[in-house]
Structures are given as structure tokens and as C-alpha cells.
Amino acid sequence: MSTEGAKRQPKYQRIADELRDAIQSGRYQPGDRLPGENDLMAGHGVARMTARQALGVLQSEGIAESRKGAGVFVRSFRPLRRQGIKRLAQSQWGEGRSVWAVDTEDRTLVVDQVSVTEQGAPERVARVLGVEQGDPVCVRSRRFVLDDKPVLIATSYLLASLVAGSAITQEDTGPGGIYARLAELGSKPVHFREEIRSRMPSTDEAEQLKLSTGTPVMLICRTAFADEGRAVEVNEMTLDSASYILEYAFDA
Amino acid sequence: MSTEGAKRQPKYQRIADELRDAIQSGRYQPGDRLPGENDLMAGHGVARMTARQALGVLQSEGIAESRKGAGVFVRSFRPLRRQGIKRLAQSQWGEGRSVWAVDTEDRTLVVDQVSVTEQGAPERVARVLGVEQGDPVCVRSRRFVLDDKPVLIATSYLLASLVAGSAITQEDTGPGGIYARLAELGSKPVHFREEIRSRMPSTDEAEQLKLSTGTPVMLICRTAFADEGRAVEVNEMTLDSASYILEYAFDA
DNA sequence: AAGTGGTCTAGACCACAGC
DNA sequence: CTGTGGTCTAGACCACTTG
Numbered sequence: 001m002s003t004e005g006a007k008r009q010p011k012y013q014r015i016a017d018e019l020r021d022a023i024q025s026g027r028y029q030p031g032d033r034l035p036g037e038n039d040l041m042a043g044h045g046v047a048r049m050t051a052r053q054a055l056g057v058l059q060s061e062g063i064a065e066s067r068k069g070a071g072v073f074v075r076s077f078r079p080l081r082r083q084g085i086k087r088l089a090q091s092q093w094g095e096g097r098s099v100w101a102v103d104t105e106d107r108t109l110v111v112d113q114v115s116v117t118e119q120g121a122p123e124r125v126a127r128v129l130g131v132e133q134g135d136p137v138c139v140r141s142r143r144f145v146l147d148d149k150p151v152l153i154a155t156s157y158l159l160a161s162l163v164a165g166s167a168i169t170q171e172d173t174g175p176g177g178i179y180a181r182l183a184e185l186g187s188k189p190v191h192f193r194e195e196i197r198s199r200m201p202s203t204d205e206a207e208q209l210k211l212s213t214g215t216p217v218m219l220i221c222r223t224a225f226a227d228e229g230r231a232v233e234v235n236e237m238t239l240d241s242a243s244y245i246l247e248y249a250f251d252a
Numbered sequence: 253m254s255t256e257g258a259k260r261q262p263k264y265q266r267i268a269d270e271l272r273d274a275i276q277s278g279r280y281q282p283g284d285r286l287p288g289e290n291d292l293m294a295g296h297g298v299a300r301m302t303a304r305q306a307l308g309v310l311q312s313e314g315i316a317e318s319r320k321g322a323g324v325f326v327r328s329f330r331p332l333r334r335q336g337i338k339r340l341a342q343s344q345w346g347e348g349r350s351v352w353a354v355d356t357e358d359r360t361l362v363v364d365q366v367s368v369t370e371q372g373a374p375e376r377v378a379r380v381l382g383v384e385q386g387d388p389v390c391v392r393s394r395r396f397v398l399d400d401k402p403v404l405i406a407t408s409y410l411l412a413s414l415v416a417g418s419a420i421t422q423e424d425t426g427p428g429g430i431y432a433r434l435a436e437l438g439s440k441p442v443h444f445r446e447e448i449r450s451r452m453p454s455t456d457e458a459e460q461l462k463l464s465t466g467t468p469v470m471l472i473c474r475t476a477f478a479d480e481g482r483a484v485e486v487n488e489m490t491l492d493s494a495s496y497i498l499e500y501a502f503d504a
Numbered sequence: 505a506a507g508t509g510g511t512c513t514a515g516a517c518c519a520c521a522g523c
Numbered sequence: 524c525t526g527t528g529g530t531c532t533a534g535a536c537c538a539c540t541t542g
Binding site: 505506507511513517519520521522 | 525529530533539
């Protein structure tokens with residue numbers, strides 16, 4: 001054994017480490033192709049499955065991604081900044097601005113797969129809205145696509161009895177969006193709570209967001225409150241974690 | 253083929269799907285042992301590596317975790333709630349309360365691996381603090397362990413010239429922590445910004461937080477500002493995503 | 505057409521957990 | 524000790540991308 005000493009880690013880990021170092025030191029740039037399975041087999045004298053396992057490590061770390069028939073490549077990132085408090089300031093939606101305009105920075109954001117239906121409230125939503133499970137709610141779903149890459153899926157739940165007949169039940173909610181309409185209905189949102197979690201995506205989520213392996217999702221559950229602490233909307237969002245930085249700024 | 257029609261997915265996916273359904277329908281509860289590699293080989297008539305791949309899917313989704321020599325088990329979760337704005341309200345630290353006391357909910361939280369050193373500022377920190385890269389900063393690191401499970405690693409950076417001689421350079425910062433001391437030094441934090449990202453952990457992070465495979469980390473970078481928008485602290489935190497729900501509540 | 509990654513098989517030896 | 528998952532080999536066929 002030429003390299004005496006530290007040799008207690010498996011071969012595939014040593015290969016993965018070597019590639020990771022090469023990436024972090026800049027020898028491979030974002031978008032570059034890494035040595036393929038055949039290269040690693042030849043270069044390290046190892047079986048196919050072992051070379052494959054090494055590349056699998058980098059993919060599950062989110063550092064590299066494979067493209068069928070082409071190779072394994074170093075991933076590149078260019079996240080959006082989502083300003084959680086500023087975006088919901090009244091000046092944003094009070095005058096008919098789209099809340100989404102603020103963080104796109106000259107890239108094109110398309111809204112996709114819009115659907116508006118009336119359904120029975122799921123248990124967790126019913127609890128927050130203060131109704132019974134199965135009570136009718138208006139469910140608004142939509143997907144946001146940035147430069148052909150889906151980055152966010154959002155589903156809003158609102159009390160059907162509250163929004164019946166308003167533009168909220170239409171695909172186009174009009175200037176200022178849902179919150180401007182709620183204000184007109186006498187349920188102006190004055191307080192918000194956002195809860196954030198992160199986990200690996202389900203198969204469905206990975207498909208809808210076109211996520212490459214090793215990419216977690218961030219989940220934001222926002223509740224909008226009108227006066228008296230009355231919850232008027234629950235919005236569940238699923239974000240591609242590689243596409244977003246969330247920002248919250250506030251005073252002590 | 254008995255089940256005609258939809259048979260275009262690989263065997264390992266079908267096996268994984270079947271197990272996932274069984275978990276989500278409650279047939280396997282958190283903590284339960286799943287069928288092992290041998291069971292799947294026998295039950296589905298597949299090779300070892302295929303059964304293994306199926307179990308690997310569930311692990312990389314964070315749904316299951318393997319224990320060497322024992323089996324593969326359904327994971328269980330019990331996250332903390334971290335109230336991002338409330339925790340930094342002045343009433344919390346103004347009277348000597350530990351900011352961490354608010355969210356432990358009767359479980360025991362231990363602070364671990366405390367270190368206080370003086371180093372040259374890394375580039376990204378220097379930029380935020382408004383100094384030159386390499387300028388001396390006080391670096392405070394610590395790890396938080398909840399019921400024997402590490403959940404958070406935090407590293408604070410403060411201008412060395414600002415905090416020299418204060419308790420901030422000691423392991424024990426005294427009642428009210430860093431922010432109370434900064435206030436005494438005439439740099440009371442009045443504004444905060446928190447930036448949140450998520451990604452898969454590095455090997456180091458996975459070790460320090462004892463993460464099981466398929467668990468992302470959440471990164472919080474908090475900047476504390478004194479009067480005139482002067483940045484006085486940068487705090488980089490790495491959280492086990494399975495242990496935390498972040499919460500931000502604010503008015504429109 | 506050649507090369508790539510994706511799936512799959514049928515073996516092997518090892519370290520570790522639990523009985 | 525027996526069974527478990529972790530590593531590793533040496534083949535195979537396939538679908539896809541690219542030149």
C-alpha cells in the first residue's frame with residue numbers, strides 16, 4: 001500500500017472526497033463535466049458499481065448532477081431572494097403591485113398550472129382556520145416557473161363562505177391579488193405567521209419542481225390574520241431550496 | 253405479467269413505492285423495522301443490490317434510516333419551534349433571560365463545544381461587517397445538544413475592536429448574553445436580518461450534527477444592526493432540519 | 505455509431521447488533 | 524452465533540445524448 005496510514009474509509013468515499021476537493025478548489029467549475037464511470041474505473045482500478053457509488057455521493061450532496069447519456073456535471077446555483085416581511089408590507093399590495101415582482105431581478109417568472117376549486121378542508125388547515133374538517137374551502141393552486149425552471153408550488157386555502165362571489169374564486173384575482181380582495185370583503189390581513197421547514201422532496205414534488213437529486217425543498221406555511229386574530233388564509237408553499245434564499249428583517 | 257399496464261418504472265422504485273405507501277398508511281409506525289434486504293429479495297424475487305436500492309430510496313427521502321447490524325427503521329420526528337422574531341424581542345434579553353429558554357419545551361438543551369477565538373475575518377463576513385478581509389474579529393462557536401441529539405451549530409463574528417475587554421470574549425457572556433453586553437458597550441442591537449437557505453450537509457456537518465442520511469440542513473445567517481444601520485454581529489447557524497420549525501410572525 | 509449513465513444479476517467478504 | 528446492513532467485484536442489457 002503506497003499511501004500508508006489513513007486508509008480506513010471505503011474506496012468510494014476516497015474517490016468522492018478527491019472529486020469534491022477538486023470541485024471546491026475550483027479545478028472543476030460549475031457546469032463542467034466530471035470524470036465518468038469509465039474514467040474512474042480506469043483511473044482508480046475499481047469496479048463499475050464502486051465508481052458509480054462515488055459519483056452518487058456527490059449527487060446526493062447536491063454538488064453534482066447526472067444527465068443521462070451525457071455525463072455527471074458540477075451544479076451551479078443562482079438563488080432568488082425572497083423578502084418575507086417586506087413583500088407583505090401593505091404598500092406592496094395596497095396599490096395593485098404584484099407581490100412577486102420584487103424578487104425576480106430581470107429574469108422571467110411565469111405562473112403556471114393555476115387551478116381554483118372548492119374542496120373539503122384538510123384537518124390541519126381546518127384547525128388553523130377555525131372550522132371543522134371537511135367544511136368547504138376555496139383552494140387556489142399555482143406553480144411559478146423561472147426561466148423554464150419551476151421554483152415554487154403554492155396552495156392557498158380560504159373559507160368558501162368568506163370569498164364566495166369575489167374575484168378570489170376566479171383565476172385572475174385582479175390588481176393587488178387575494179389580499180386586496182380580502183380587504184374589500186372586510187377581512188384585511190393585518191398580521192402574518194410564516195412557518196418554515198425543510199426536508200427531502202416526495203417523488204411528486206421532485207417531478208413538479210424538476211429537482212435534481214440531492215436537492216431538498218423548503219416548506220413555508222403562511223397564515224394571514226385579519227382583525228381579532230381571525231385566520232383568513234392558509235398558504236402552503238413548496239420551494240426548490242436551490243432557487244431560494246429567504247430573508248426576514250425586523251426590529252428588536 | 254399479471255399486472256398489465258403501468259410497468260414502466262424500475263423494480264426498485266416499485267418496491268420503494270410499496271414500502272412508502274405502507275408507511276404513510278400507518279402499517280409501519282415511526283420506529284418500526286421495515287422488511288430487510290433478505291426479506292425483499294425473497295418476497296419480490298430480486299437481487300440483493302436491487303432490494304438495497306429500494307431501501308436506499310426511502311433513506312435518501314429521509315423517511316427511513318438504517319442501523320448497521322440491526323435493520324432499516326421508520327424515522328420519527330419531533331421538531332422544535334424556533335420563534336425568530338419573538339426570541340429577539342428586547343424583553344427577552346433585556347432582563348437577563350437566555351434566548352434559548354423559550355423553545356425547549358421541557359426537553360434538556362445542553363450547550364457544547366464552546367470556543368472563543370480571535371481570527372481574521374472571512375471575506376463574506378468582512379463585507380457585511382464593513383471591514384477588510386482579514387481584519388481581527390472575535391469568533392464565538394458553540395453547539396446545542398437536545399436530549400443527546402446535536403441540533404444546532406452556531407458561529408458568531410464580532411468586531412474585535414468593539415468587544416475587546418468585555419465579557420463577550422469570555423466563554424460565559426453573563427446574563428442576557430452577547431446582546432446585553434453589546435448594549436452596555438453602546439452598540440445595542442435594534443434591527444436584525446435573518447437569511448435562510450437549505451441544502452444537503454457536508455460530511456463534516458453530518459458528523460457534527462449526527463445526521464442520518466436524507467436529512468438536509470437549514471442555514472440561518474443573522475446580522476444584528478445597531479443604530480445607523482451599523483452591523484455589529486454576524487451569526488451563522490447550521491440546523492438539523494429534522495429538529496426545527498422556524499417561525500416568523502409580523503404585522504402587515 | 506459510440507459513449508454515457510440507469511438498471512439488474514449473482515456472487516463475495518466484512519463489521520456490527522442482538523440473542 | 525446468526526442475521527443484519529456496508530462494501531466490492533465482474534459481468535449484462537437498456538435508453539439516452541452527442542458527434
